[in-house]
Amino acid sequence: MGKFLLSCKMAIQSIFLNRLRSFLTLLGVVIGVGAVVAAVGLAEGTTASITKEIENLGTNVVYVFIRPASKSEDISIDKFLDFARKNSDVILGVSPFIQYPGEALFKSKKEECQIVGATSEYMMVQGLSLSKGRFISPVDDDFRQKVAVIGSRIQSKLFGKQNPIGQEINVNGQVFKVIGVLKEKQGGRDNTVDDSIIVPVFVVNSLSAGEMALLKNFLVRTVSPDKNKEAKKRIKEFVSKFVKKEDNYSIYDMSELMSMLNRVTYFLMIILGGIATISLVVGGIGIMNIMLVSVTERTREIGIRKAVGAKRSDIRVQFLIESMVITGVGGIIGILLGFVVIAVGISRIPGVEPVYSLKWALVAFGISVLIGIVFGMLPAEKAARLNPIEALRYE
Incomplete structure (x- = not known):
């Protein structure tokens, strides 16, 4: 536990030493998570508004639409x-x-x-x-x-x-x-x-x-x-x-309308979620690139740590924690950004209720941390495998 906390401290210090680079690195994650939260808020808000309108009519209403040929x-x-x-x-x-x-x-x-x-x-x-x-x-x-x-x-x-x-x-x-x-x-x-x-x-x-x-x-x-x-x-x-012709008339009740609404909402969330996921993946690629640069810049530091007894696992954990902290912070900022978009923008759209989904916010945060693990693995492994003698000679 002590080693883990020490690795967290070192990771945070490294992030603060390069504030601008760290901010630019997590920007993709912020936009991706914010997009997920805002997209879900838009989809669920629209659904909630339409559902309320349908429920106001009562559950014992049948709609009949006729267009004679x-x-x-x-x-x-x-x-x-x-x-x-x-x-x-x-x-x-x-x-x-x-x-x-x-x-x-x-x-x-x-x-x-x-x-x-x-x-x-x-x-x-x-x-x-x-x-x-x-x-x-x-x-x-x-x-x-x-x-x-x-x-x-x-x-x-x-x-x-x-x-x-x-x-x-x-x-x-x-x-x-x-x-x-x-x-x-x-x-x-x-x-x-x-x-x-x-x-x-x-x-x-x-x-x-x-x-x-x-x-x-x-x-x-x-x-x-x-x-x-x-x-x-x-x-x-x-x-x-x-x-x-049956195509020239339609007969629905509330349960069918709600079922159609739920299907539309489901596909809408898939589309919006897919767009947001692409943004997160792009952010993850950016994180991997920056972390690889960071490994190169800190080659001598890694060599010194290995020379005084640091194991491969210690180096690997440190870089993974750095990546996770960046994406985690980006996830938190992204959630706040998404909520702001819902409050300031989506809530002003006529017929859409502001819905703040804590469940989806936590899912988006979890995905952002997972992005940090997945895309931080390659730089962390590269740092862990550095030869200490060659690392010490690196200028």
């Missing part, structure tokens, strides 16, 4: 609602919706938006809330009223500080009366609910053109999560009567 395969909303009523033993409620890009105008202001055709149940199923006004009512559905509920971003861009309730806006050439404003949900970003204008689904076809009017999406809330499988089975039987 022609008008003959079109499933009207009334037909689907009638199907849902006949299967009330497994289906609690349905919220049909149609979504596509559009353009909204108010006086001289124009803004790109997402037009969503929905019913009064859409707010409950999607977990939305209002900052002012009201949502679409069953009366609006029944009488095809041209009313609209706008997202927070649309309010900000078109109306500023002006109260939008009761104002009329032009949406794809049709005039709608604003009856409500949604609370900001996704950081006021484009292509989100904050960027949406929600209108009654039964009047939305007059706003769309061509095949866009045929698109149908349904959120189906089942009686309980254990009824999801049976509900999907019945929905598939119903939809397949109209839409012949």
Whole structure:
């Protein structure tokens, strides 16, 4: 133990004698470990955010996406609602919706938006809330009223500080009366609910053109999560009567969405981890080169140590410890750098939660130390095998 501590002390002294070289040597490890920590934080943060959004909808929700090949395969909303009523033993409620890009105008202001055709149940199923006004009512559905509920971003861009309730806006050439404003949900970003204008689904076809009017999406809330499988089975039987190709419709529940999300996250982490690993290997090669230079520079010192009784193992351990200390310190700095990137950069990305994974930080640190052992082995072995007489003569 005493020899090991002495070797550690000598290794640290050697590192501090060459501060600049030591810093440049560990820079590759710092970047590699920092990249690992930040990449994992980005992947896990994105997953956590999406998972929260999915969980907010509940586990007893089935998604149905239909894209008919022609008008003959079109499933009207009334037909689907009638199907849902006949299967009330497994289906609690349905919220049909149609979504596509559009353009909204108010006086001289124009803004790109997402037009969503929905019913009064859409707010409950999607977990939305209002900052002012009201949502679409069953009366609006029944009488095809041209009313609209706008997202927070649309309010900000078109109306500023002006109260939008009761104002009329032009949406794809049709005039709608604003009856409500949604609370900001996704950081006021484009292509989100904050960027949406929600209108009654039964009047939305007059706003769309061509095949866009045929698109149908349904959120189906089942009686309980254990009824999801049976509900999907019945929905598939119903939809397949109209839409012949399975490629033209999709039916998912929460478990399938979570499974797909986990697969995407897994592959994302593999890709990001591979990039970070390459950086660590490059850093390891740099360490090996610097350590080989260090062995050459300290040839006479090694000869003196061997002359006074140092064994090969003592020399080998000393150089390995130096390499491990460099990569270990680089690993610690890299972890801190990764956490800073998560706190300062990744946490500011809309829709991404800051996640600090201690497990992956420790894994990255362990890999950095392992890099030090692997790439420090050759220089350490070269130093240990030096002939003491030749080493003493070295100038």
